[in-house]
Amino acid sequence: xxxxxxxxxxxxxxxxxxxxxxxxxxxxxxxxxxxxxxxxxxxxxxxxxxxxxxxxxxxxxxxxxxxxxxxxxxxxxxxxxxxxxxxxxxxxxxxxxxxxxxxxxxxxxxxxxxxxxxxxxxxxxxxxxxxxxxxxxxxxxxxxxxxxxxxxxxxxxxxxxxxxxxxxxxxxxxxxxxxxxxxxxxxxxxxxxxxxxxxxxxxxxxxxxxxxx
Amino acid sequence: xxxxxxxxxxxxxxxxxxxxxxxxxxxxxxxxxxxxxxxxxxxxxxxxxxxxxxxxxxxxxxxxxxxxxxxxxxxxxxxxxxxxxxxxxxxxxxxxxxxxxxxxxxxxxxxxxxxxxxxxxxxxxxxxxxxxxxxxxxxxxxxxxxxxxxxxxxxxxxxxxxxxxxxxxxxxxxxxxxxxxxxxxxxxxxxxxxxxxxxxxxxxxxxxxxxxx
DNA sequence: ATAATACGGTAACGTACCTTACCATTATAA
DNA sequence: TTATAATGGTAAGGTACGTTACCGTATTAT
Numbered sequence: 001x002x003x004x005x006x007x008x009x010x011x012x013x014x015x016x017x018x019x020x021x022x023x024x025x026x027x028x029x030x031x032x033x034x035x036x037x038x039x040x041x042x043x044x045x046x047x048x049x050x051x052x053x054x055x056x057x058x059x060x061x062x063x064x065x066x067x068x069x070x071x072x073x074x075x076x077x078x079x080x081x082x083x084x085x086x087x088x089x090x091x092x093x094x095x096x097x098x099x100x101x102x103x104x105x106x107x108x109x110x111x112x113x114x115x116x117x118x119x120x121x122x123x124x125x126x127x128x129x130x131x132x133x134x135x136x137x138x139x140x141x142x143x144x145x146x147x148x149x150x151x152x153x154x155x156x157x158x159x160x161x162x163x164x165x166x167x168x169x170x171x172x173x174x175x176x177x178x179x180x181x182x183x184x185x186x187x188x189x190x191x192x193x194x195x196x197x198x199x200x201x202x203x204x205x206x207x208x209x210x211x212x213x
Numbered sequence: 214x215x216x217x218x219x220x221x222x223x224x225x226x227x228x229x230x231x232x233x234x235x236x237x238x239x240x241x242x243x244x245x246x247x248x249x250x251x252x253x254x255x256x257x258x259x260x261x262x263x264x265x266x267x268x269x270x271x272x273x274x275x276x277x278x279x280x281x282x283x284x285x286x287x288x289x290x291x292x293x294x295x296x297x298x299x300x301x302x303x304x305x306x307x308x309x310x311x312x313x314x315x316x317x318x319x320x321x322x323x324x325x326x327x328x329x330x331x332x333x334x335x336x337x338x339x340x341x342x343x344x345x346x347x348x349x350x351x352x353x354x355x356x357x358x359x360x361x362x363x364x365x366x367x368x369x370x371x372x373x374x375x376x377x378x379x380x381x382x383x384x385x386x387x388x389x390x391x392x393x394x395x396x397x398x399x400x401x402x403x404x405x406x407x408x409x410x411x412x413x414x415x416x417x418x419x420x421x422x423x424x425x426x
Numbered sequence: 427a428t429a430a431t432a433c434g435g436t437a438a439c440g441t442a443c444c445t446t447a448c449c450a451t452t453a454t455a456a
Numbered sequence: 457t458t459a460t461a462a463t464g465g466t467a468a469g470g471t472a473c474g475t476t477a478c479c480g481t482a483t484t485a486t
Binding site (some may be wrong): 030032033034035088112113115116117118119120121123126127129130134135138145152153154155156157158161162164165167168169170171172173174176177179180181182194197198200201202203204205206207208209 | 243245246247248301325326328329330331332333334336339340342343347348351358365366367368369370371374375377378380381382383384385386387389390392393394395407410411413414415416417418419420421422
């Protein structure tokens, strides 16, 4: 009996915590850290402030929980990096599509806004977000590029810089506009076009070549 | 006498307005829109709240004035686009250095943070910032690329996309880290390296070429 | 069934802050 | 010099919000 009650109790507790976190993230993402109020969270999820303060200790910790836990989930979508192909172009295309999908997802965009806004006041959160998201991606791509470099398929001075540049191309102004709410995130078709162009420039460059390899 | 008094009075008024704007921008950039208080501005610049409300009508308008006026100034540094060279590489390098200098300047970074943070709540400001800054840059670069394309010096499908990608490379993860306060802005030497690599990849690509043009 | 315990809701405390009404002080014109 | 207008400072109104104290309720073990 005890076990059952315990597990049910814990399950509910977990579930409730999750509900609060979800509602809170919506409020924080919409209003910003300072603009968000505990009352608004309660209005969304029901219950009382007392609950929030028992699950999370303070507004600050609630925000921290949102950023760290949502960052971890966003990371997950980028983690299963098989990338086992042998063709540079195919690997880059696949990787690019995945990056773009993650980066342009509403949750990631909201997280990005929040972290940029509060990064200077919550440096630990900025680090968590960066290491889980963009950092992880560029580290992984750097490794991949190193491999191709050793195999002689690409020529590049600094693989890390190159990796960051490839990802930077993908982000580009489109990400900026989307972040600022000036444009909707691209759909799958558009994302594919973006990736294709990026891969092409990244591999072949723009300069006119008389003798193609 | 009247003229003198008038001009002095107006000059002071302009000067005072500028002082308030300066102090206010520091406060807003440090604390964020919601976190900034008129009292904090007064503590920095002296005088009384009454003054702020007579120069600007409200907190919102004060913020709007900061974003629009500082955006305009940031633009100025990117405006004198001679770019008259005939060598693609030289033109891109020059352009890249200027972009990077502007983009990584403390003021631009602070503006960027503020606009990303509040963009969804102040869409007009996001538009002003974008059109004065990043938008202007990519429009200008697009024109330049079109020229080189017609001259046959570069091959590229979509010049606008290419332009955005070049600028995206320059921004890259470094801009992200700097924006979030995880890293200091690059110095001139580092910026030059960044530009150099970006130009190289943008023009030549990374793929190994057996027959160089 | 009853005592003990944890959980959740209400209400209040204290603070911070935008905004404005009111007053003093200074500048301007006759 | 004196009347008038405008500018700048003080203080208060009104609201919003993070946090916690207090109390009722439900849950658990004897």
